[in-house]
Amino acid sequence: MSMISQLLPLIFSANFLSTVIRVATPLILCAMAACIGKQANVQTITYEGMMLFAALAGTLGTSYTNSLIGGIITGILASVLIAGIYGYFNIYLDTYDTLLGIAMNNFSNYFTIFLLFVLIGRKADSSTIVSYNYPIIDIPIIKDIPVIGTILSGQSLVTWFAIISVFVAHFIVYKSTLGLRIRSVGRSPEAASSLGIDVRKTKMIAMLISGVFAGLAGEFMSMSYISFFTKNMVAGRGFIGIAASNLALGRPLYGLLYALMFAVSQVIANQLQMLQFTYQFANMIPYIITIVGLCITGSAEMRKEKQGGKAKDNKKNKKEAAKAE
Amino acid sequence: MAKKKGYTSTTQIEQRFTIIRAALAVTVSLLFCFLLIFISSDKPFSDIVTFIIAPLTSKSRFALLLIRMSPLLFTSLAMCVLFSANTANLAVEGAFYMAAFSSAAISVLENFLPAPLHFIVAAVCGCLGAIAVLMIPAVLELKFNANIVVCSLMLNYILNSLGNYLITGPMRDNGYSKEATKVIAKSAKLPIIWNAGGQKVHLGLIIGIVCCVIGWFLIYKTNFGYEARTVGQNPEFAKFSGINVGKVVVVGSIVAAIFCGIGATSEINGYYRRMEWDVPTGYGWDGIMISILAGNNPLLCIPGAAFLAYIRTSADVLNMTSNIPVEIVNVVQQVVIIMIAAKGLLAGPQQRAVVANAKRNAELQAQEAAAQKDDPAGKEVQA
Numbered sequence: 181m182s183m184i185s186q187l188l189p190l191i192f193s194a195n196f197l198s199t200v201i202r203v204a205t206p207l208i209l210c211a212m213a214a215c216i217g218k219q220a221n222v223q224t225i226t227y228e229g230m231m232l233f234a235a236l237a238g239t240l241g242t243s244y245t246n247s248l249i250g251g252i253i254t255g256i257l258a259s260v261l262i263a264g265i266y267g268y269f270n271i272y273l274d275t276y277d278t279l280l281g282i283a284m285n286n287f288s289n290y291f292t293i294f295l296l297f298v299l300i301g302r303k304a305d306s307s308t309i310v311s312y313n314y315p316i317i318d319i320p321i322i323k324d325i326p327v328i329g330t331i332l333s334g335q336s337l338v339t340w341f342a343i344i345s346v347f348v349a350h351f352i353v354y355k356s357t358l359g360l361r362i363r364s365v366g367r368s369p370e371a372a373s374s375l376g377i378d379v380r381k382t383k384m385i386a387m388l389i390s391g392v393f394a395g396l397a398g399e400f401m402s403m404s405y406i407s408f409f410t411k412n413m414v415a416g417r418g419f420i421g422i423a424a425s426n427l428a429l430g431r432p433l434y435g436l437l438y439a440l441m442f443a444v445s446q447v448i449a450n451q452l453q454m455l456q457f458t459y460q461f462a463n464m465i466p467y468i469i470t471i472v473g474l475c476i477t478g479s480a481e482m483r484k485e486k487q488g489g490k491a492k493d494n495k496k497n498k499k500e501a502a503k504a505e
Numbered sequence: 506m507a508k509k510k511g512y513t514s515t516t517q518i519e520q521r522f523t524i525i526r527a528a529l530a531v532t533v534s535l536l537f538c539f540l541l542i543f544i545s546s547d548k549p550f551s552d553i554v555t556f557i558i559a560p561l562t563s564k565s566r567f568a569l570l571l572i573r574m575s576p577l578l579f580t581s582l583a584m585c586v587l588f589s590a591n592t593a594n595l596a597v598e599g600a601f602y603m604a605a606f607s608s609a610a611i612s613v614l615e616n617f618l619p620a621p622l623h624f625i626v627a628a629v630c631g632c633l634g635a636i637a638v639l640m641i642p643a644v645l646e647l648k649f650n651a652n653i654v655v656c657s658l659m660l661n662y663i664l665n666s667l668g669n670y671l672i673t674g675p676m677r678d679n680g681y682s683k684e685a686t687k688v689i690a691k692s693a694k695l696p697i698i699w700n701a702g703g704q705k706v707h708l709g710l711i712i713g714i715v716c717c718v719i720g721w722f723l724i725y726k727t728n729f730g731y732e733a734r735t736v737g738q739n740p741e742f743a744k745f746s747g748i749n750v751g752k753v754v755v756v757g758s759i760v761a762a763i764f765c766g767i768g769a770t771s772e773i774n775g776y777y778r779r780m781e782w783d784v785p786t787g788y789g790w791d792g793i794m795i796s797i798l799a800g801n802n803p804l805l806c807i808p809g810a811a812f813l814a815y816i817r818t819s820a821d822v823l824n825m826t827s828n829i830p831v832e833i834v835n836v837v838q839q840v841v842i843i844m845i846a847a848k849g850l851l852a853g854p855q856q857r858a859v860v861a862n863a864k865r866n867a868e869l870q871a872q873e874a875a876a877q878k879d880d881p882a883g884k885e886v887q888a
Contacts, residue, residue, distance in 0.1 A: 225654060273849030278593045278654050279797065280846055286790055287839035290832040297830045298545045416662050419655055426652065460670035467659040471651065474659075478650035 190451050194330035199450075201331065201339060204443030206231065206405070206414075208342040209397035210421025211428070211435040212349040213390035218430035219353050220386035221366035225281035226266045227394045228418030229288030234259035234398030236292045239409040240299065242312040251312060251403065256395035262288065263391025267384045285418075293411050305410040306402075314338050314404045336404040341396055349432035352389065362386045366430075397421070416467065423470040427477050438473070445469045512869065513862050522855045523800055529851070530798075530844030531812070538816075538837040545829050552827050559822040560815050566822065568704035572776060573814035576601075578713030579768020580792025581799065581806040582720045583761035589724050589801050590733040590757035591740060592643065596657040598789025599664035600638040600762055602782060604769035606671050607634030609780035612773065613687040623692040624774060632766030638664065639762040640755070647751050665785055672783050685781035695775035707775030709768075713810075716764055720803035723760065733757055737801075787835075794838045797845050813838065 190196060210227050217224055234255040241254025266284055269275040297303050314337045323333040353359040364372040365382045373379045397417070402409040420442050428434035449465040539553050546552045560570045580597055587594050608631030617623055642657040678687040699706040724730040736743040736753045744750055768788075773780050791813055798812070799805035813834075820834040844850065 225658070269843060269847055273847040274852070275843065275847040275849070279793070279842060281654075282595065282790070282793065283839040283842035283846070287836060287843075290835035290839070294541065294545070294830055294832045294836055297832070303830065303832075416659070419658055422655060423659075426655075458670060458674075460666040460673075463666045464663045467662045470659050471645065471656055474651040474656055475645055475649035478646075478652065479648075482650040 186455055187448070187451060191448065194327040196447065196451075197331045198334070199447050200440065200443045201335060202405070203446050204440050205336065205339045205342045206397040206400045206417050207421050207424060207439040207442055208436055209338075209345055209393050209400065210418055211424035211439040212342075212345045212432055213393035213397070214422045214425030215349055215428065215430045215432045215435045216353065216362065216386050216390045216393070218425050219359070219366045220362045220383045221369075222267070222270065222383050222387055223277050224266055224270070224387075225278070225419065225422060226262065226284040226288075227390070227397075227421055228414055228416070229285040230259040230262045230391055230394035231398030231401065231414045231418050232288045232292055232412070233262050234395040235402035235413055236295065236306075236409050238395075238399040239306050239311045239402045240295075240309075242403070243306075243309045248312045248314070252399060255399040255403075256392055259395030259398055260388055260391035263387045263394070264384075267387035271380050271383050271387070289412055292409075296409065296411070303411065305408055307408040307410075309408075311408060312403070313407050314399070336400065338396060338400040338404050342400075345393055345396070346432050346436045349393070349435075353430075353432060358382075358385065394418070420466060420470055423473050427473050429477070442466060442469065512866055515859050515862070518855070518858050518862055522851060522858070526851055527798055527800070527845055530841050533844055534837045534840040537840050538833060541833050541836065542823075542829055545833075546827055548827065552823060552829060555823055555826060556816075556819045560818040563702070565702035565704045566818060568699060568701035568706050569821070570811070570814045570818045571699070571706045571710055572704060573817050574810045575707070575710040575713045575775070576768055576772045576786070576788045577791050577795060577810035577813055578710075578717055578806060579764050579771070580788045581795035581810055582713075582717055582792075582803050583764045583768075584789075584792040584796035585720060585799065585801045585803050585806060586724065586733070586757050586761040586764070588796055589730070589737050590753050591737040592754050592757055593654050594639060594642050594657050594758060594761070595654060595789070595793070596638055596642050596660045596664075597761065597765060597792055598785050598787070599657075599661040600635040600765045601769050601788055602668050602785040603638045603664055604631035604635040604762075604766040605773050605780055605782055606668060606676065607631055608766065608770040609686050609689070609773055610676065612689045612693040612770070612780075615690050616692075617690065618692060620692045623690065624695065624770070627693050627774065628767050628770040630766075631770040632763045635762035635765040635769070636759055639758040639765070643754050643758040647754060661785065661789075668785065669783055672781075676780075678779065681779070683781060684783050685779040688779055689774055689777070693774050695771055697775075705776075707771070709771030709775040712767065712771050714807060716767060717803045717806050720764065720806075724801070724803060729753070729756060729760075791838070794842050797842055 210231065213227055213230075217227075237258030238251045238255025240251075242248055242251030245251065245254070262284065266280065269280055270277055293303050296306060300306060300309055302308060316334055317337055317340060319329075319333045323329045351359075353363065361372070361377050361382045362385075364375070365377060365379050365386075369379045372382070398414065401413050401417075406413075421439065424438035424442060425435050427438045446466045449462040452462040452465075453459045538556070542552050542556065543549045560566050580601055583597050583600075587597070608627040611617070611627040611630045612623070614623075618626060638660070641660055642651075642653050645651040645656050646653040672684050672686070676686045677684055695708040695712075697705045697707055698711065724733065732743070732748045733753050733756075735746070735748055736750050740750060743753075795806055795809035795813055799809040816834050816837065820829070820831045823829045823833075824831045
């Protein structure tokens with residue numbers, strides 16, 4: 181009880197919200213990536229790998245090109261490359277998505293360590309090389325307003341990208357021709373292809389777009405969250421993003437909400453750790469919430485299907501009844 | 506089905522292509538591996554030679570290969586059972602880890618039971634731990650339709666934390682400098698079958714091979730195996746032909762968990778003095794790769810595990826003799842998985858082979874039919 185009374189003031193503070201937004205940044209970006217993938221019905225778990233590659237390539241990119249922009253571009257390209265490889269194998273070579281996803285994730289995990297070792301001679305992190313970070317945005321007037329200033333000002337540039345990305349993803353999915361194609365390919369590939377849409381190409385484009393979002397998410401990890409790359413630094417955030425997009429049924433605006441929800445749980449977990457709650461149990465919280473979330477959406481989908489089936493049955497019965505009359 | 510001379514069935518061609526694809530995958534990934542060695546090494550040629558022959562150069566290295574191989578047998582076997590039933594339950598990694606804890610809880614008890622019994626009770630306890638883990642994603646999928654892949658991956662993260670908690674907290678031997686449990690009791694240890702220069706090969710290898718044979722029998726020669734394979738090949742068909750899909754998934758998970766439990770217990774009680782895994786071992790992921798390489802056939806898991814253990818040992822030797830990181834093997838492993846899982850690879854040649862074969866079969870049939878017309882009595886004589 182005393183722990184809860186200690187925790188509550190921490191939760192109801194401007195700092196808490198500011199931390200939530202910071203922690204939510206990669207989750208939001210990844211959720212957007214996963215939303216677009218889900219709309220095109222490309223069920224991948226490789227966002228984890230894309231983020232990891234982007235994190236490494238971003239850091240190394242800033243170091244080698246000696247500019248922030250260079251790093252940002254390298255990171256995004258790396259992520260898009262992984263998305264492309266995934267897309268090629270899954271869409272064109274008909275590779276079973278679960279296996280491919282696991283293999284690509286593990287590949288990213290170990291290949292980043294390999295590259296790190298070959299390029300800078302260390303396996304654990306890139307803290308020995310000089311790399312640039314995303315700038316922190318201080319907003320002039322808002323900065324001085326008590327609560328809002330703490331929340332909005334002083335966030336990383338990527339955080340703003342993340343917020344923009346929600347609207348971009350929403351626009352792509354619902355307001356653009358491409359989005360219409362993506363959704364039609366995702367819902368009913370046969371119908372889409374009968375309308376002359378190249379199903380494979382559309383899926384591939386969706387995959388590459390989600391690669392860009394995942395790339396930004398990965399760059400946040402190594403160029404903003406902390407200032408260098410450490411091995412396996414994505415640590416399941418890609419999966420949490422996927423879970424958020426699953427809960428949101430692929431709708432970006434809802435994806436934002438669920439990503440924020442996961443971020444809140446993660447920050448609470450961190451706060452609990454500071455209050456001497458056994459840290460291993462605190463670490464479990466975001467993952468447990470993800471599983472609970474999956475169960476909720478899963479059973480909702482199941483119910484929907486059952487109801488759909490029943491509705492059809494009812495219609496059939498009515499038709500038959502009408503015939504009998 | 507009667508097999509006639511000269512005929513080749515489509516299944517046979519598919520099997521042939523499965524083997525070709527596996528061989529191609531291994532070759533391509535080894536070439537990729539050599540490429541990586543080339544990039545990272547300052548003496549690439551001698552390193553490649555070391556990579557190819559290292560495990561065969563001394564007795565102790567070969568023994569190391571065998572030691573490496575034994576846990577892989579169990580996890581790949583577990584994955585075979587799960588994949589046969591079309592269950593992508595990836596919690597094998599966590600199950601193997603947890604089984605090591607639950608069996609160690611029994612194994613560390615001194616003066617508990619006489620020699621073989623102590624190990625058996627520990628193994629049973631390990632199996633229970635593994636069953637508890639593997640049932641979670643299976644039940645969540647059946648009851649709540651939760652995505653089993655993401656669920657089991659999340660579960661692995663949770664178990665990673667749980668294991669870390671156990672080994673740093675309740676199960677830690679505070680009198681020991683590192684984070685580990687108490688010493689495994691002598692009565693629970695597995696006997697050493699070959700001691701080559703300090704590398705002790707334990708009985709777990711034999712147990713693993715026996716388990717693979719049992720697994721093969723289970724998948725290919727029993728009712729459960731038939732049902733599981735039917736579910737694996739076509740879940741809809743299985744449902745309509747009256748197979749209880751839920752039951753198959755549950756039983757499959759239990760069987761896989763039992764193999765995990767035995768494997769983890771053998772590994773800890775055979776090779777280690779104490780249970781000292783503070784992070785999961787990665788054997789679950791290795792199991793996925795081997796079972797795919799083996800086409801879910803437990804007997805082929807034996808050479809599959811040997812292959813992986815071989816390149817692992819090579820990488821270890823390279824790690825000691827040169828500046829090449831061990832991660833190279835894990836990278837190569839993933840390439841193998843991707844290449845084999847790519848059904849579209851060689852799809853063109855396979856299709857052509859199937860078509861050519863069908864044509865040939867039709868010609869043969871026509872010839873036979875013609876021969877029968879000429880000599881109707883011949884058929885009766887044959888019968």
